[in-house]
Amino acid sequence: xxxxxxxxxxxxxxxxxxxxxxxxxxxxxxxxxxxxxxxxxxxxxxxxxxxxxxxxxxxxxxxxxxxxxxxxxxxxxxxxxxxxxxxxxxxxxxxxxxxxxxxxxxxxxxxxxxxxxxxxxxxxxxxxxxxxxxxxxxxxxxxxxxxxxxxxxxxxxxxxxxxxxxxxxxxxxxxxxxxxxxxxxxxxxxxxxxxxxxxxxxxxxxxxxxxxxxxxxxxxxxxxxxxxxxxxxxxxxxxxxxxxxxxxxxxxxxxx
Numbered sequence: 001x002x003x004x005x006x007x008x009x010x011x012x013x014x015x016x017x018x019x020x021x022x023x024x025x026x027x028x029x030x031x032x033x034x035x036x037x038x039x040x041x042x043x044x045x046x047x048x049x050x051x052x053x054x055x056x057x058x059x060x061x062x063x064x065x066x067x068x069x070x071x072x073x074x075x076x077x078x079x080x081x082x083x084x085x086x087x088x089x090x091x092x093x094x095x096x097x098x099x100x101x102x103x104x105x106x107x108x109x110x111x112x113x114x115x116x117x118x119x120x121x122x123x124x125x126x127x128x129x130x131x132x133x134x135x136x137x138x139x140x141x142x143x144x145x146x147x148x149x150x151x152x153x154x155x156x157x158x159x160x161x162x163x164x165x166x167x168x169x170x171x172x173x174x175x176x177x178x179x180x181x182x183x184x185x186x187x188x189x190x191x192x193x194x195x196x197x198x199x200x201x202x203x204x205x206x207x208x209x210x211x212x213x214x215x216x217x218x219x220x221x222x223x224x225x226x227x228x229x230x231x232x233x234x235x236x237x238x239x240x241x242x243x244x245x246x247x248x249x250x251x252x253x254x255x256x
Contacts, residue, residue, distance in 0.1 A: 002030060002032075003029065004028065004029060004030065005028045005030040005031075005032070005064070005161070005162055005194040006027075006028045006051055006063065006064055006162070006194075007028075007062070007063040007064075008024050008027070008028070008051070008062050009025060009061050009063070010023055010060035010061075011023070011059070011060035011061070011062060012024075012057060012058050012059040012060055013043075013046055013057050013058055020046050020217050021043045021046060021047060021057075021218075022217045023060075024047065024060070024218075024219050025219070026219060026222055028194070028196065028210075028212075029194075030192060031188055031193065032194055033181075033184070033194075033195045033197070033207065033209045034194075034196045034208060034209065034210045035197055035205040035210070035212070036048060036197065036198045036199070036212050037199060037202065037205060037211055037212070037213050037214075037237075038215055038220070038237060039237070039238060039239075041216075042215055042216060042217065043214050043216075043217045044198045044214055045166055047214065048083075048166055051196060052083050052162075052164045053077045064080060078105070078106035078158070079106045079107065079160075080160060080161050080162065081160050081163075081164060082155035082156075082158040082160035082162075082163050082164065083165075083166070084152060084163070084164070084166065084168035085166045085167075085168065086167040086168060086170055088151045094138070094139055095135065095136055095137060095138055096126070096131055096134040096136070096139055096150045097126070097136060099139055099150050099154055100122050100126055100131075100153045100154045101114075101157070103122075103125070103153075103154040103156070103158040104118055104122070106158060107158075107159065121157055121159075122157055125153040125154075125156040125157045126153045128156060128183050128186075129152045129156070129183070130176075130179070131146065131149045131153055134146060134150065144171050145171045145173070148171055148172060149172070149176070149180070151168070152169075152180065156187065159191070161192075161193070161194065162195075162196065163184070163196070164196050165196070165197040165198065167198050167199065167200065168197065169197075170201065178204075178207075181204065181207045203249075205225060206225050209224065210223060210224055210225075211223065211224070211229070213228065213233070215236065215237050220233075221233060229244065229250055230244060231243070234250070234252070235256060239256045240252050240253075240254065240255050240256060241254045241255070241256060
């Protein structure tokens with residue numbers, strides 16, 4: 001039986017008087033790539049912020065290694081979790097190398113010198129994300145897709161147990177998306193990393209181990225893509241007609 005990365009118990013959340021999530025219950029196993037999917041407004045980003053400790057549920061709890069995530073301080077969370085969003089800021093005058101090095105902060109004192117092992121970690125992460133050639137360039141001088149790869153390298157350097165991605169690779173072309181997925185898979189195999197990723201690109205979700213689907217703030221499905229992706233699932237969650245191609249995926253035919 002696999003260990004649990006996060007246990008979600010009876011979680012509810014509202015923005016003021018507007019309810020967003022209702023009675024979410026789920027156990028996410030360690031060392032899995034989980035895609036969080038659902039229509040716009042279904043609560044995906046809100047759930048990701050709750051799972052990462054950026055927000056607190058009004059009711060229920062989220063546990064990591066038996067500890068309530070809401071009670072972890074910022075430094076504890078930074079040592080356990082890394083979060084990448086689609087809209088990371090690139091307004092600071094940092095080089096790509098300096099930006100990636102920021103991932104070391106949770107694991108070192110403020111004025112300590114970098115060790116050789118830490119610099120190797122930084123360079124390896126940049127190579128993994130394919131941004132080593134941009135090391136000395138300012139982050140304002142690279143493209144949006146290149147900048148997202150720098151941010152992914154920074155998250156790798158952080159050495160998290162769980163990596164949260166909020167449409168973090170949406171600006172990359174399909175070949176880069178596949179490459180990043182493969183590199184994250186390598187890290188998962190090496191370090192036991194768990195990845196939870198919001199995705200609107202349903203085609204790449206087939207690279208996942210599990211799919212967690214939301215519909216109007218409730219959990220519509222959870223499990224491996226080949227079990228979750230049925231014709232009734234696409235009708236219920238996305239209001240589209242789909243043809244399931246056994247062993248190959250699916251084909252979206254039309255709206256309902």
